[in-house]
Amino acid sequence: MKTDLLHISHLSFQYKGAKEAALTDVSLSAQRGQILGLLGPNGAGKTTLISHLSANLSIQSGDILIDGEPFAKVYRNTPTRISVAPQEYAFYPMLTVLENLKCFAAACDLSSHLQQNRVQACLDFAQLNHFSDTRAQNLSGGLKRRLNLAIAVLSQPDLYLFDEPTVGVDPQSRAFILDAIKHLASQGAAIIYTSHYMEEIEAIADRVAILDRGRILCCDTLSNLLQQGAMTVRFQVKDASFFTPAHASYAALLAYGSLQADGTHHILSLRPQTPLSQVFTTLDNSKLAIQDIQVGRATLEHVFMTLTDRKLRDD
Numbered sequence: 001m002k003t004d005l006l007h008i009s010h011l012s013f014q015y016k017g018a019k020e021a022a023l024t025d026v027s028l029s030a031q032r033g034q035i036l037g038l039l040g041p042n043g044a045g046k047t048t049l050i051s052h053l054s055a056n057l058s059i060q061s062g063d064i065l066i067d068g069e070p071f072a073k074v075y076r077n078t079p080t081r082i083s084v085a086p087q088e089y090a091f092y093p094m095l096t097v098l099e100n101l102k103c104f105a106a107a108c109d110l111s112s113h114l115q116q117n118r119v120q121a122c123l124d125f126a127q128l129n130h131f132s133d134t135r136a137q138n139l140s141g142g143l144k145r146r147l148n149l150a151i152a153v154l155s156q157p158d159l160y161l162f163d164e165p166t167v168g169v170d171p172q173s174r175a176f177i178l179d180a181i182k183h184l185a186s187q188g189a190a191i192i193y194t195s196h197y198m199e200e201i202e203a204i205a206d207r208v209a210i211l212d213r214g215r216i217l218c219c220d221t222l223s224n225l226l227q228q229g230a231m232t233v234r235f236q237v238k239d240a241s242f243f244t245p246a247h248a249s250y251a252a253l254l255a256y257g258s259l260q261a262d263g264t265h266h267i268l269s270l271r272p273q274t275p276l277s278q279v280f281t282t283l284d285n286s287k288l289a290i291q292d293i294q295v296g297r298a299t300l301e302h303v304f305m306t307l308t309d310r311k312l313r314d315d
Contacts, residue, residue: 005158005190006030006053011062013048022048024214026062030159030190035181037205037222038194041308045214046163046194053161053192054084066159080108080155085148087164093137097128097147100136101154108155118154125180126150142173149180160184160191166200178204198301208300212308225303232296233268233279238289240264249286253279258306265292269306 008028014021023045030036040046051057052064055075064071066081074081084090091100101122105115123129126146131139136147145165152160162181166174182204185191195201201208202222209219218225237243243250243266253259256279257270268279276295283290 003032004029005032005067007065009063011052011064013057013060021214026216028209028216028219030192032188032190033185034206035185035191035193035204037201037208038192038211039201039208039304040211044211046211050161050163053082081158083152083155083157084161085152085163085165087167089144089148091136091147091151094135096133096135098132100147101150104151105154122150122154125153142169145169145173145177149177158189160189162191162193164195198304202300210304210307217307226297226300231270233270234265234294235283235290236265236292238291243288249282249288252282267302
């Protein structure tokens with residue numbers, strides 16, 4: 001049975017001088033042996049939440065507990081129980097891979113013998129043995145991400161925070177990093193994983209939380225979120241410029257749900273209990289030149305876009 005390692009209760013935070021709170025009444029939990037995918041647009045509050053969990057921000061309101069104890073107390077006594085792999089590279093570029101690992105192992109306050117064992121174990125884990133004498137600044141993007149990963153696992157923490165750990169890497173490196181993170185969870189660690197890549201969240205997350213404007217919009221198992229997603233009808237019109245909100249059939253389709261453009265296609269998200277036969281009849285009567293039509297359930301990306309809306313977030 002999975003147990004909560006991290007429990008966040010009614011966490012709120014507002015930066016000095018800000019008009020709105022960065023976090024409002026956020027409650028979340030992270031369980032041992034599971035990966036919690038954290039999604040949110042730019043400015044949603046993800047960075048503020050991670051800053052609390054990396055002890056860079058003090059709690060203004062609410063509680064954060066690790067195994068039932070206050071976060072501040074746990075971090076003060078055993079900070080190595082929590083590890084953050086930030087989006088930025090978190091190593092010394094002028095040092096070699098081996099020198100970086102030795103430096104961070106020493107910072108973990110491990111015995112000399114244990115430092116040596118952990119450094120070698122992390123080289124093996126991230127498959128960096130062949131690059132141990134390479135300066136970090138000379139590594140490829142994928143190898144730099146793997147060095148970030150190796151440093152994160154040095155202290156064998158209970159809780160990992162991975163913030164966009166695959167930015168700028170090739171598909172092979174991405175697959176390797178995702179498999180490595182899943183392995184950490186299988187060994188009993190609790191993991192919070194933030195990413196803008198929906199396919200990554202779908203590939204590794206057990207549970208998903210969507211954060212926007214400082215509030216948790218939903219938090220559930222990935223399977224439940226996808227099952228609760230609306231039935232969708234995805235279709236392509238030969239002349240997309242002809243099919244606009246002013247078109248009579250456009251309004252007719254809106255009677256069945258919400259309609260959104262997706263590149264050259266349109267996606268109709270159906271309301272519960274809507275008969276597909278009625279939708280097909282409407283499309284048939286529309287006299288639109290339909291080139292392609294697919295029926296399915298909403299993807300995680302569609303669930304996300306529906307909850308957070310499609311407006312650009314530049315902040």
